[in-house]
Amino acid sequence: MSRSKNPDQAAEDAQYKRRMPGRRRPYRSLRILTKIYDIAAPLVAIILIIVAVVTLVASGAPLAARVGSFLMLLMFAGVYYLFLKAAAQAIYLLFDIASDVRRLVEASVPEEK
Numbered sequence: 383m384s385r386s387k388n389p390d391q392a393a394e395d396a397q398y399k400r401r402m403p404g405r406r407r408p409y410r411s412l413r414i415l416t417k418i419y420d421i422a423a424p425l426v427a428i429i430l431i432i433v434a435v436v437t438l439v440a441s442g443a444p445l446a447a448r449v450g451s452f453l454m455l456l457m458f459a460g461v462y463y464l465f466l467k468a469a470a471q472a473i474y475l476l477f478d479i480a481s482d483v484r485r486l487v488e489a490s491v492p493e494e495k
Contacts (some may be wrong), residue, residue, distance in 0.1 A: 409477065416473045423466035430459035 407413065434455035441448045 408480070412473055412477070416470045419466045419470035419473075423463050423470070426466065427459045427463040430455050430462065434459065 434452045437455060438448050438452040441451070443451070
């Protein structure tokens with residue numbers, strides 16, 4: 383595989399590779415898991431915020447206990463959101479590392495003439 387110095391040619395080569403028939407994206411199950419994490423993060427946060435508001439408004443507990451539960455659930459919502467988004471981004475980072483290593487290996491293999 384030859385590396386071209388021309389940025390326009392490199393961009394065209396990259397677009398061609400993306401459109402190649404039969405090209406498969408590696409790590410399909412990890413990509414699915416990453417999408418699940420990306421989608422679940424805001425959903426879990428929204429559900430926990432709704433539960434926190436319902437706990438604050440409709441609970442029969444004393445006001446101090448309701449406020450404490452409300453604040454705790456808000457904190458959990460933020461922590462779960464950050465955890466799920468960080469997990470998704472960590473998987474994307476692993477994809478980038480694998481891609482860079484693959485490119486380095488391909489570049490280090492001498493071309494046959």
